[in-house]
Amino acid sequence: MQFHLNGFRTGDPSLLDAAPSVPASSPQGVLPTEADVLIVGCGPAGLTLAAQLSAFPDIRTVIVEQKPGPLQLGQADGVACRTLEMFDAFGFAERVLKESYWVNETTFWKPDDSQGGNRQHIVRSGRVQDVEDGLSHMPHVILNQARVHDFYLETMQRSAARLVPHYSRKLAGLVREEDGVSDHPVTARFERQDAGHEGQIETIRARYVVGCDGARSAVRQSMGLSLKGDSANHAWGVMDVLVVTDFPDVRFKSLIQSADEGSVLIIPREGGYLVRLYVELDKLNPNERVAARNITLEQLIAAAQRIFKPYTLDIKEVAWWSVYEIGQRLTDRFDDLQAEEVTSRLPHIFIAGDACHTHSPKAGQGMNVSMQDAFNLGWKLAAVLQGRSPASLLHTYSAERQAVAKELIDFDREWAKMLSAPLKKPGDADGTGMDPADVQRYFVQHGRYTAGTATRYTPALLTGPSTHQHLAQGLVIGTRFHSTPVLRLGDGKLMQLGETLKADGRWRLMAFAGQGDRAEPTSPVGKLCSYLAESPQSPLKRYTPAGADVDAVFDVRAVFQQNHHALAITALPELLFPHKGRYGVRDYEKAFCAIDDASDNIYTLRNIDRAQGCLVLVRPDQYIAHILPLGDTNALAAFFGGFMLTV
Numbered sequence: 001m002q003f004h005l006n007g008f009r010t011g012d013p014s015l016l017d018a019a020p021s022v023p024a025s026s027p028q029g030v031l032p033t034e035a036d037v038l039i040v041g042c043g044p045a046g047l048t049l050a051a052q053l054s055a056f057p058d059i060r061t062v063i064v065e066q067k068p069g070p071l072q073l074g075q076a077d078g079v080a081c082r083t084l085e086m087f088d089a090f091g092f093a094e095r096v097l098k099e100s101y102w103v104n105e106t107t108f109w110k111p112d113d114s115q116g117g118n119r120q121h122i123v124r125s126g127r128v129q130d131v132e133d134g135l136s137h138m139p140h141v142i143l144n145q146a147r148v149h150d151f152y153l154e155t156m157q158r159s160a161a162r163l164v165p166h167y168s169r170k171l172a173g174l175v176r177e178e179d180g181v182s183d184h185p186v187t188a189r190f191e192r193q194d195a196g197h198e199g200q201i202e203t204i205r206a207r208y209v210v211g212c213d214g215a216r217s218a219v220r221q222s223m224g225l226s227l228k229g230d231s232a233n234h235a236w237g238v239m240d241v242l243v244v245t246d247f248p249d250v251r252f253k254s255l256i257q258s259a260d261e262g263s264v265l266i267i268p269r270e271g272g273y274l275v276r277l278y279v280e281l282d283k284l285n286p287n288e289r290v291a292a293r294n295i296t297l298e299q300l301i302a303a304a305q306r307i308f309k310p311y312t313l314d315i316k317e318v319a320w321w322s323v324y325e326i327g328q329r330l331t332d333r334f335d336d337l338q339a340e341e342v343t344s345r346l347p348h349i350f351i352a353g354d355a356c357h358t359h360s361p362k363a364g365q366g367m368n369v370s371m372q373d374a375f376n377l378g379w380k381l382a383a384v385l386q387g388r389s390p391a392s393l394l395h396t397y398s399a400e401r402q403a404v405a406k407e408l409i410d411f412d413r414e415w416a417k418m419l420s421a422p423l424k425k426p427g428d429a430d431g432t433g434m435d436p437a438d439v440q441r442y443f444v445q446h447g448r449y450t451a452g453t454a455t456r457y458t459p460a461l462l463t464g465p466s467t468h469q470h471l472a473q474g475l476v477i478g479t480r481f482h483s484t485p486v487l488r489l490g491d492g493k494l495m496q497l498g499e500t501l502k503a504d505g506r507w508r509l510m511a512f513a514g515q516g517d518r519a520e521p522t523s524p525v526g527k528l529c530s531y532l533a534e535s536p537q538s539p540l541k542r543y544t545p546a547g548a549d550v551d552a553v554f555d556v557r558a559v560f561q562q563n564h565h566a567l568a569i570t571a572l573p574e575l576l577f578p579h580k581g582r583y584g585v586r587d588y589e590k591a592f593c594a595i596d597d598a599s600d601n602i603y604t605l606r607n608i609d610r611a612q613g614c615l616v617l618v619r620p621d622q623y624i625a626h627i628l629p630l631g632d633t634n635a636l637a638a639f640f641g642g643f644m645l646t647v
Contacts, residue, residue: 001013001014001091002587002589005580005581005585006581006582006583007582007583014091014158015158016158016159016160017160018160018162019057019058019160019161019162029166030202031062031064031166031169031190031202031204032060032062032204033203033204033205034060034184034204034205034206035060035061035062035184035204035205035206035207036059036060036061036206036207036208036385037049037053037059037060037061037062037206037207037208037209037210037381037385038062038063038064038186038188038204038206038208038209038210039061039062039063039064039209039210039212040063040064040171040188040209040210040211040212040213040218040219041063041064041065041066041211041212041213041214041217041353041355042063042065042067042070042071042149042165042167042212043212043213043214043353043354043370044076044145044148044149044353044367044370044371044374045212045352045353045354045355045370045371045373045374046063046065046210046212046213046352046353046374047063047148047149047152047153047156048086048152048370048371048374048375048378049210049212049352049374049375049377049378050063050152050156050163050165051090051152051155051156051159051503052090052374052375052378052379052382052503052505053161053163053378053381053382054155054156054159054160054161054163055159055161055382055503055504055505056161056382056385056386056505057159057160057161058386059161059381059382059385059386061161061163062166062204062206063163063165063166064165064166064169064171064190065165065166065167065168065169066167066168066169066170066171066193066213067167067168068167068168068193068194069167070146070149070150070153070165071145071146071149072146073144073146073319073320074144074145074146074147074148074149075145075238075320075322076145076366076367077142077143077144077145077267077269077276078140078142078267078365078367078368079096079100079140079141079142079143079148079367079368080140080365080368080450080451080452081131081135081136081138081139081140081451081452081453082136082138082368082372082451082452082453082455082480083367083368083371083372083452084096084097084136084138084139084141085136085137085138085480085483085498085622086371086372086375086503086622087151088138088498088499088501089501089502089503089622090151090152090155090503091155091502092151092154092155093138095151096141096143096147096148096151097138097139097141099143099147099270100141100142100143100270101141101142101143101268101269101270101271102139102140102141103130103131103139103140103141103142103253103268104129104130104139104252105127105128105129105130105252105253106127106128106130106252106253106254106255106443107124107126107127107249107252107253107254107255108124108125108126108127108128108254108255108257108436108439108440108443109122109123109124109125109249109254109255109256109257110122110123110125110257110423110436111123111257111258111259111423113426118310119259119426120258120259120260120309121309121310122256122257122258122307122308122309122310122311124248124249125436125437125440126436126437126440128440128443128444130253130447131447131451132447132448134605135447135448135451135453136451136453136482136483137483137484137485137496137498140450140451142267142268142269142270142276143270144269144270145367148367153165167194168192168193168194168197169190169191169192169193169202170190170191170193171188171189171190171213171218171219172189172190172191172201173187173188173189173222174186174187174188174189174209174218174219174222174349175187175222176336176348176349179345179346182205183207184205184206184207185207185348186205186206186207186208186209186348186349187203187204187205187206188203188204188205188206188209189201189202189203190202190203190204207348207385208348208349208350208381208385208394209348209349209350210349210350210351210352210374210377211223211349211350211351211352211355212351212352212353212355212370212374213355214353214354214355215227215329215354215355215358217351217354217355217356219349219351219355220331220351220355220356222349223336223349223351225331225332225333225351225356226331227329227330227331227356227357227358228329228330228331228332229327229328229329229330229358229409230327230328234280234281234282234325234326234416234420235281235282235293235295235323235324235325235326236278236279236280236281236323236324236325236326236360237278237279237281237295237300237303237321237322237323237324238276238277238278238279238321238322238323238324239276239277239279239297239300239301239315239318239320239321239322240269240274240275240276240318240319240320240321241274241275241276241277241315241316241317241318241319242273242274242275242315242316242317242319243275243313243314243315243316244312244314244316245308245311245312245313245314246311246312247308247311247312247313249266250266250268250275251268251272251275252266252268253265253266253267253268254266255419255439255443256307256308257419257423257434257436257439258306258307258309258423259423259425261303261306261307262279262280262281262303262307262420263280263307263419263420264277264278264279264280264304264307264308265277265278265419274319277304279300279303279304279307280303280307280419280420281293281295281299281300281303281323282295293323295323297318297321300321300323301313301315301318326360326416326420327358327359327360328358328359328360328409328412328413328416329357329358329359329409330356330357330402330405330406330409331351331355331356331357331402332402333398333402334350334351334352334356334373334397334398334401334402335347335349335350335351335394335395335397335398336348336349336350337395337398342395346391346392346394346395347394347395347397347398350377350394350397350398352370352373352374352377352401353369353370353371353373353374354366354370356373356402356405357369357405357408357409359408359409359412359413359416360412360415360416365408365411365412365450365452368452369404369405369408369452372401372404372452372455372621373401373405375503375621376397376400376401376621377397377401378503378621379503379505379619379620379621380393380394380396380397381394382505383505383620383644387645387647388543388553388644388645388647389643389644389645390643390645392643393461393643396460396461396462399460400457400460400462403458404455407449407454407455411446411449414442415442415446418434418438418439418442419439421433421434422434423435423436453479453480453482455479455480455623456476456478456479457478457479457623458478459477459478461642461643462619462625462643463477463478463623463625463626464477464617464625464626464627464628464639465477468614468627468628468629468632469627470609471608471609471612471613471614471627471628471629472512472606472607472608472609472614472616472627473606473607474605474606474607474608475606475608475616475624475627476624477624477625477626477627478623478624479623479624480622480623480624481498481501481508481510481616481618481622481623481624482498482606483496483497483498483499484496484497484498484600484602484605484606485497485595485600485602486559486592486593486594486595486602487564487592487593487594487595488564488588488589488591488592489560489564489567489569489588489591489592489593490569490588490589490591491588492564494595497510497559497592497602498622500555500557500589501618501622503620504620505620506551506552506553506554506555506620507553507554507555507617507618507619507620507625507640508554508555508556508557508616508617508618509532509554509555509556509557509615509616509617509618510557510558510559510615510616510617510618511525511528511529511556511557511558511559511613511615511616511630512558512559512602512603512608512613512614512615512616513525513558513559513560513561513613513630514561514609514610514611514612514613514630515561515610515611516561517560517561517613518560518562518567518571519558519560519571519572519573519576521573524612524613524630524631525558525560525573525613525630526573527630527631528615528630528631528633529556529573529574529575529576530573531633532554532556532575533550533573533574533575535633537633537637538633538637539553539554539636539637539640539644540553540554540556542637542640542644542646542647543640543644543645543646543647544647545647546647549578549580549581550575550578550580551578551580551587556575556576556590557576557590557591557592558572558576558590558591558592559591559592559593559594559602560591560592560593560594561593561594561603561610562593563593563596564593567591567593569588569591572590572591575590576590576591577590577591578590612629612630613630614627614628614629614630615627615628615629615630615632615636617636617639625639626639
């Protein structure tokens, strides 16, 4: 963490000085009449977007929530590896790691089909590592959704924008004006529901509105969109419990498949005692809703106890419970444009998270994918509102994220089907039953998906072609930047290179030096730095505002193959050892060295061409946009020229 750039000050460095140009918000205050971005809903997607935009105090962001206050008890709990990588960008990953339950192994249980066994009893059939080695430097963890909300709210409140939500407001209407009429074309009406103000109507006009208001999204309905899909006609129950049991794997993530009583998925919770149980219940009739069954807590507990036999399950306290029906639904698009309007109009209303895709909680992807939606959209809104990119950049949000949601829906449908399918019985020859071994195999095969690391954006405006992918085969264009340990040259600190990818809206230009390259003026890295710092065609020269720090828009960093004792940071080009801030102090954190040990060497692990090196372009949401030779400055300029505006 860097601070003291513009002068020394005492106190908590994560509490930024409030921006003088931004009036403080108040949860109980009157809504402002105008906003650059209006966010409807304080769920995971809404708070991710608000936290991202709070990094830009010159952007007036307003977030409104129908509930009377912050979430106290959340339903989602799984935090994927990729999501923790994102939390690191927002600065609170360490707090999540400290509080959460770490999922280390997953165990599988099936009916006892052994000779002499009782098939109505369950036995352990397998045990697998939950996340494969090297997939991420972050683990898969479990933490109450409400705590994730707390961390986001603190990030917003401690930002220079001092952003806080306006609670107890129900969206009563949303209208977009004809194009060209106003620079705040969307008008939203809210009905206050807080004591003393019930029924009062407030109106706010916004440049952009983002609906993060859940599966029954009023924003989506105002856009004329609906969630489309099918129900699996199967009811499940879920409960967070304090339990006394002789079941040996209650503190492991476990899948239990019984002979005739259904399945249970065990998710241990944070704190060492609480456990979440997903319990398979009844098959529903076509078009039947689960509410019609009037399933009670007692029925849910009894169903779980039957599945656990021969083990006992003495539930002492139920912190929360619910029943739901499995279904997968998706909207056709995530913005307010028809397909035929993309070339002629610009979007001004968006939806994210459950407002545009819903699915079962079995794979733990709902909250995670929702937050990635918002992370994708947030930096794009900031780039447009700050004049760094044309508004057409916003077309890429729906194009990229709708495809990701479609993959999620397809995966979840297959996974939920497998968990609810009847098991194969001994001697079955027709093959209609599900083999528990196949379930375990499917889980292992799709581990990268459930870890959140399988997303890959296809070549388009923000994702370059694979022409030079061979220069870094382990850093795949369109996927998230896969972090690796490095040594920071300035102080010898061992750290993850991914820690430098903060949620601040900046692009990262990661130069990987070739063999022997010390960034001398005639070397490939030296020439690249000279071009970036001096050429009129350089993205830094064309798109960095006058008077701003050299890394205000593009954060240039370099990784060298030499031992860190063999390089002097003072000998590096100015761009890798820049003067910044009002005092012109030097930034010692731009250059890194690969670790000598091959097991941790970034060139080895990511299969980077040691002879030539390469330049890796990383988007503000941590996805790899392009890979280029260090000397291909024409391609570098052309790529950014496709979506950035000259200042």
